[in-house]
Amino acid sequence: MAKKKIVILGVTGSIGQSTLKVVRHLPEQFEIVGIAGGSRWQETADIANEFNVPYASVSNESDYENFSKAVNNSETLHGEQALIKMCTLPEVDLVLCGIVGTSALLPVYEAVKLGKTIALASKEILVAAGEVIMEAAHQSGSNILPVDSEHSAIYQCLDGKKLNEVRRVILTCSGGPFLRREEGFCTVGVDDALKHPTWEMGRKISIDSASLMNKALEVIEARWLFDLEPDQVDVVIHPQSIVHSMVEFTDNTILAQMSENDMVFPIQFAMTYPERFSSSLKPMDFTKAMSLTFEGPDHARFPSLRFAHRAMNMGGAAPAILNAVNEVAVHAFLNERIRFSAIWSLIEKFLDKADEYPGSDLKEILDADARVRKEAEECIASGEYK
Known part of the structure; x- marks a missing residue:
């Protein structure tokens, strides 16, 4: 079975880190195509090198030069256009959005219009533009899977x-x-x-x-x-x-x-849906x-x-x-x-x-x-x- 090709937005945050735990737990299920970090450029570079991702980005242009030097094999990017590029790559199956706030609204919207599956932790995106995003999803067939535990x-x-x-x-x-x-x-x-x-x-x-x-x-x-x-x-x-x-x-x-x-479970559920796999979640x-x-x-x-x-x-x-x-x-x-x-x-x-x-x-x-x-x-x- 082919691996799901995924992009992780907010890879150094708590949601991103839990997502990486899922990938490490189920390496046969996922291939990371792109990652986006914020201001923690060295950590983002380390993740890019660990998973040998094709595309890696940081949010701040001021970090870009140091970031580029620290990355081994990835194409390096920065800013909102970098997020849009990664989210709309033809090979991407799933975009996991863990960026707090609305800074990823347009990249997610563009991915939705293309029918990509979205694992959404950034609740602010649907708060700000829920009607627009969901209408685009209905038209394209995009599946928006929630990552919040609730x-x-x-x-x-x-x-x-x-x-x-x-x-x-x-x-x-x-x-x-x-x-x-x-x-x-x-x-x-x-x-x-x-x-x-x-x-x-x-x-x-x-x-x-x-x-x-x-x-x-x-x-x-x-x-x-x-x-x-x-x-x-x-x-x-x-x-x-x-x-x-x-x-x-x-x-x-x-x-x-x-x-x-444990946030690992709802993240894994969204990433593997409609299937379920063993997880690191402690049983009740x-x-x-x-x-x-x-x-x-x-x-x-x-x-x-x-x-x-x-x-x-x-x-x-x-x-x-x-x-x-x-x-x-x-x-x-x-x-x-x-x-x-x-x-x-x-x-x-x-x-x-x-x-x-x-x-x-x-x-x-x-x-x-x-x-x-x-x-x-x-x-x-x-x-x-x-």
Whole structure:
């Protein structure tokens, strides 16, 4: 059986590293055609050399000269055009996108238009342009397979089911580091927000998890991935992160997917779909006592989920605006330029005027994205949210 030829975007991040674990575990199944790293150019070069990939890129032009010298046999590239080139190579079967944010939106869109299979970890892409991306996928026959553990769980529960049999999907949420926090959020420090109780993730996603914005983005992503109405996507707090998500059907029955919390599994599922192979995932032992608890989210303390539903109901550029302002705000918080609670304040400020930004097609959405990023930066620079 021929190996799947894959491109990995974000190869040095947590998703990229877990993807490499899958490739090392199943070397007979995959051939890496291209990799894209960010600022960690030496690590990207080491990966390129280990797997002898034909194409390798870094995001920063300033790193390109050193990167090129460190790579042995790969054609070296940099920037967005490099991502587009790799994602649209005729021989590529699957693009795994693990780049945080929307910087890979256009490369993924171009791959979708060509009918490539996409293993998608970058939830922001469907948040910003879900309708456009999914319409292109329907036209080309591209299969978009989720890599988030929650969406992978839903995908597995829905596989082979009829959409009209689904009442709702229920995303589970660990609750983040502040689930039981009694005091307010004004004094939250960066280190406090980065201490996720369950998952080891990058800095941006960790902050999103602390604010529950990560789950808000997943709600919007699920709406597009599974062709649902906004009110068909719910969230429950499940601190153990064993039940990864659930689907409720019209007969009031529920299917849930469970496993130990290890991102290797949903990545491998997407990469090998429709087949399943042995994995490095630790098996569950039901002979040992375990507790699974569930509770509703506190929308007053954590308004992110309210913002997600508001943006979905507004439509147009509103979800892209929510995502763009959040990215700018999180970056500012990580650099101690704003307080933690200001992330929500900034998002609400821009959602209140989202109708001012056209969003009927991809160009308008990208224009709105760029415009609100600039305006959000100006708000932060004013010192109002310090």
